[in-house]
Amino acid sequence: MKHLYLQDEHEIFRKALRKFLEKEAYPYYEKWEEDRIIPRAFWEKMGAQGYLCPDVDEQYGGSGVDWGFSVVINEELERVGSGLVGIGLHSDIVIPYITAFGTEEQKNRWLPKCVTGETITAIAMTEPGAGSDLANIQTTAILDGDHYVLNGQKTFITNGIHADLVIVACKTDPKATPKHKGVSLLVVERETAGFTRGRKLNKVGLHCQDTAELIFEDAKVPKENLLGEEGKGFQYLMEKLQQERLLVAIAAQAAAEKMFEMTMSYVKSREAFGNPISKFQNTQFKMAEMATEIEMGRAFLDQLIAEHMNKEEVVTKVSMAKWKLTETARKIATECMQLHGGYGYMEEYEIARRYRDIPVASIYAGTNEIMKTIIAKNLGL
Template sequence: MNSKTTARPKSNTFNLFKEARPFYNEDHEMFRVSLRKFLEKEVVPYFEQWEEDHLVPSEFYNKMGEQGFLCPQVDPAYGGLGLDFGFNLLLSEELTRIGGGTGGANLHSSIVVPYLERYGTEAQKQKYLPKCVSGEIITAVAMTEPGAGSDLSSMSATAVRDGDHYIINGAKTFITNGINANLIFLAVKTDPKAVPAHKGISMILVEGDTPGFTRGRNLKKMGGHSQDTAELFFEDVRVPVSNLLGEEGKGFYYLMDKLQQERLMCANGALGVSQEMLKSTINYVKERHAFGKPVSSFQNTQFEIAEMATELTMAQTFLDDLCVRHMNGENIVTEVSMAKYFVTDMARRMSSRCLQLFGGYGYMEEYEIARRYREVAVMPIYAGSNEIMKNIIARNIGL
């Protein structure tokens, strides 16, 4: 008999939930560890209460700012850390692990503040950016109106020039951070007669305590309960012309320019919640027994999870490539539109499939999958509906 020890073959287990991505290095992982510890201490114990309150307290932003987790990309000249886009993606991933209701910090850091960084005057940057980084200022971007969603050119909110001021009138709805925000990036018509109509749109900064500006309801939603979403009203609101962001009449182009990053962040968030849903479902079907054996041993369960794991892996591979290209400054609007519609649709399908595998328990609020099911329903709608994404793709491939 051969007395030599036979080497064991390496495990063939596939690492489905790997956190390493091609644009992350040791600095990113250190950031992740610190952020995760912070969130476990400052968010996880209170999150269910925030869901019931339909609001994340504004103090949460202050605490995030104190630890350097808000707006990590902002130049150190304005109080930021000057970090790359990978840190914004990490912020999105870690917040997503907890729940969609924490998304306001991600929107503030990675979607709204970049407008100010790119198009703001030096005076605007000096005035607002340090407070955005510290959490003293919470931002929101207000585009959607009761009668104007995807068709931005049909918005009716106006800003009329009156000497050194604009007088703003109009209403906005479905505004994320609408209750907490104290700096609104407002899209308005400065030239209602412009042809084509989108050339009359401008962006104006409105501070939260400006007379004539009021907040309506904190809208009750199907999911993402702790994320404040509000109606905003502007009645003869006077703001100085110096609050104009960039040039008059260029607001539509500014919005379009930043939508690539917003939609990439949306797809990345959908990927993160998909990972969490599948992870919890795999754990559940291994533990749950039916007919004397684990639910995970049934062929239907295995096929369902195999299909979802395949979609998830393909989505992450595609997204990883797009994130690298975006960080390299490439114009990838078509591919990002593909990612936004595909990954968010995948997340919505996966929420239903995972809930089904939980059986009756999936319908119970004590199981996280019920909340995830509600949260992902909006992903194919916001940041441009998936129907709009398909229109963009079709147009850009020559149809």
């Protein structure tokens, strides 16, 4: 299927990236899963090849290309494994906050090393007592002279162990009414006194992705590290969450396509009662159903990506895509595992890992229940 937003140069880029990943990622991915972390050396190899933050302007070390290149990167990383989600988060979720709201000094200070992979980023929104309800975060940052004093705890933070720069959602005005007016964004650097990492969290899936707790105890953050304006953090988060949710939808679609592809290969080679199981009507119907859902998902997603790149209003459609495509991917993971039979439950078959990895996509970047709430509200309900 010809993607609406891709030209010949994107496909040439995809071939080069896939060749790179076949050498630098596929052979090592299972080891990374066992180690429960992706080595920083891989990040630096990605950066050296221009595969990190490709849309960052050339003056800050990026390539200044259109977002279609980021889509290609995220699709190909997902084909390797869902645990590489932290790379997309770095390039296409965290860095856009700096490029959109950062000062020239901040961009010059941070972006070049983010592009090379020397600096890894994270964004800290979720707290032990606040997930989707961002207006009720409890982390505070009180200005004291030339520093903010930051106190609070964050959890479920992607890239939490590796992160050298963390954008922290916090309350600079805890008494603001309404509450969301008190939210600001602070950029916290690795060596900041009072900033420590808690546990590296032990997840059901995404084993190689370093997810952690972050703790701030009277952490002194220079006031120059305020991103944008005080009190506008909630507004910034709502604006940038659209691309984050779109990325989740892209990964879910790519995962569904990959699972279907591996299952097609399996049912054609696995025999039962003297025939490949692909000859059984039940298998054919299941594969036909999945193929149809995948094609319909891809058509909707490609149109949505094109609209997003054209800077159109896509909040409702992004919420639809994030909900529907993650649910479809989870359903396909179950169907594909079933078609693999007992082997599907064995760790040496990739479908087992995919089955573990995909459910969280319906939870992060805003739960699918929140997506339905947004859709309903925008329908005028």
